[in-house]
Each structure stands twice: as C-alpha cells, then as structure tokens.
Amino acid sequence: MIKKSVFLCLVILFSVGLFLLLNPPIEKQVVKEFSKPAIETVGQPESGNEAGFFSFRGLSSSALLEEMGEPLRKDPSEYGYDWWVYGSDEEVEMQFGIQDREVVTGILFKKDAGPVRVHDSYEEVAESYPFESSYRLDSEGAYTLELTEKDIAERPVISLGDRWSAQLYFDNVTKDIFAIRMLRNDVLLKHQPYKIVYRGTLPLQEVLDKKAWSRIEDGMEAQILLITNGVRAIHDASPLLEHEEASFVAYGHSRDMDQNNYFSHYSKNGDGLKERLGAILYVRAGENIASQYVDATAAVHGWLNSPGHRKALLDPHYTHLGVGVHGRYYTQNFLTVP
DSSP, X not given: OHHHHHHHHHHHXXXXXXXXXXSOOHHHHHHHHHOOXXXXXXXXXXXXXXTGGGGGTTOBXXXXXXXXXXXXXXXXXXXXXXXXXXXXXXXXXXXXXXXXXXXXXXXXXXXXXXXXXXXXXXXXXXXXXXXXXXXXXXXXXXXXXXXXXXXXXXXXXXEEETTEEEEEEEETXXXXXXXXXXXXXXXXXXXXXXXXXXXXXXXOOOOOOHXXXXXXXXXXXHXXXXXXXXXXXXXXXXXXXXXXXXXXXXXXXXXXXXXXXXXXXXXXXXXOHHHHHTTOOOSEEEEEEEESXXXXXXXHHHHHTSHHHHHHHHOTTOOEEEEXXXXXXXXXXXEEOO
C-alpha cells in the first residue's frame, strides 16, 4: 500500500514538472511578446542626464522655468496647450507644450544628450528602435496608428514608455533626424497625424473662435520663420529677415485657399505669385504652400522633404521671408531684396 502511494506521488511530481517545463508562467510569455525598447527616465532634467530632452516630459511649468528660464515667446495651439519657445531671435532650439501647468509635448531642433538625438542617422536609430507600421495606443483605449511606408521613412513613431511617444522627423536627403517631437499619448491621439484604426470614438476637436485662431496663426507664422532659419543654418544658408508686406500677401493666399477650398499657387481668378506681390520691390521671388499639417514644425518638415519646396527653403540667394497661416493652410513667400 505504501509502495503504491510513493509511486503515485512520483507520478504526480513528474507530471507537474513536465507541465511546468512545457508551459512557463504566463507572465513571462506576455512580457517577452509585448516588450519594446523604451526610455523610462522621468523627472527634472539635470546636467549630464542621459535621457536629455526626454527627461522634460511631465515636468511642471515652474520647474521648466527654473531650468530653462523665460521662453523667447509663448504661443497658443489648437490642441489646448501653449507653446513655450526657446532659442534666439534667429532660430528656435526647442519648444514645450504646456497644459494645466505641465509639459505635455515638446520639440527639439538642436543636438542634445539622450538615447535619440537630432542629426542621428536613420540607420543608427533603426538598430535600436523598431519602426512599425502599426503602433498601438493601448494607454488611451482601442486605438492603433497605421503608418504608411512614407511615414515610416520620414516620421516614424517610437515608444518612450509611461504613456509617452516620440515622432522622429527625418530629412529624406541627408537621412538624419531634423527634429524630435515627444508627446503624451493623449496629445498624440488628439493630433491624429496618421491614419487611426479604432473602436469607440475619437477625441473631439475643440471649436475655436476667430480671435483664438488669429492668435494661433500669429504664433505659427513666427515659429515657421524661426524653424526655417534653423534649417538654413544647418545647410550654411544665411538667415532670412521677416518681410511684413510679403507676410501680408502670404496670409491672404492662405486665407483664400482655406475659405475657397482649393490648394494651388494660382488663385481661382488666375493670379499667381507675381500678381499677388504687386508693387513689392524684389529681384527674385519664390513660394511654398502646404495644407493640413498639424502645426508649424510639421509643415516645415513637409517642405524640407519635397524637392521643389526644399530648394526654395535652402536657397542661399533669398534674403527675406513672408509667412502667412490661416487655419491649416501655410504659405511662405521668399524674396531677394536689392
């Protein structure tokens, strides 16, 4: 009887051992399947912090002021946060989106410490981070971003962990990072920069009045000038001076395209840039237009990665720039002034 009991115990122990060997704990399987490279460092930025720019995420506005000082300018956005822009009168270095006294997004234009940096090559970054065509926002619900091949080549998105992501804006000529945008995932969902597959409903876009839009447009115009000059500096082209009359013309064309629902260098009455500039004195002129980009940074990146627009953006012979934004329509008027 005792022998049978011992034999039965041995059989049970053998069966349990075999089961565990063939079926490891479910927790380990899940972690292995879904783990992705992520940067987990959070908190106040410090000198030498390896996380660099990413360590500003979630920072309080008071801590940001203590660390960075007063911004060059503060501009509202259409997404509920205000941009704090840092840099010089000629170019922007970085900007932070502040909502409810907290950093909810930010954009970096200058090389900085950290695991991903401006000017890092596409090949180098791709070795450490997966650039995926489907990017799930599980922290926000049943939402998945669907990226095209062009998206993956020019503006892939990576996880920063802790409900944050980063969009990497690549220059498709130099194949390195032009700018880095970090966003809390709810802000990324509000931007809707890619196709979204979802169950339920999308966040409602805030309805803004004409006065609010005017302030947003003024801010984007100033940012486009600063970002443009930053891009030109990288490519050894001199900074452009603001041209108020050309800005007025550019704004008029953006407004006309928006209100009359078209997108062209030629107005519906047939007028082109030459007719719109009228009596403005210039030697050479060029025009870039864009529409439906989420903001100033995205619009400039779009121009940078389009051969014809890039040529105007980096032309060393231009001396002045007029920028006009109306809604999500953007116009740049480049001039060489004698």
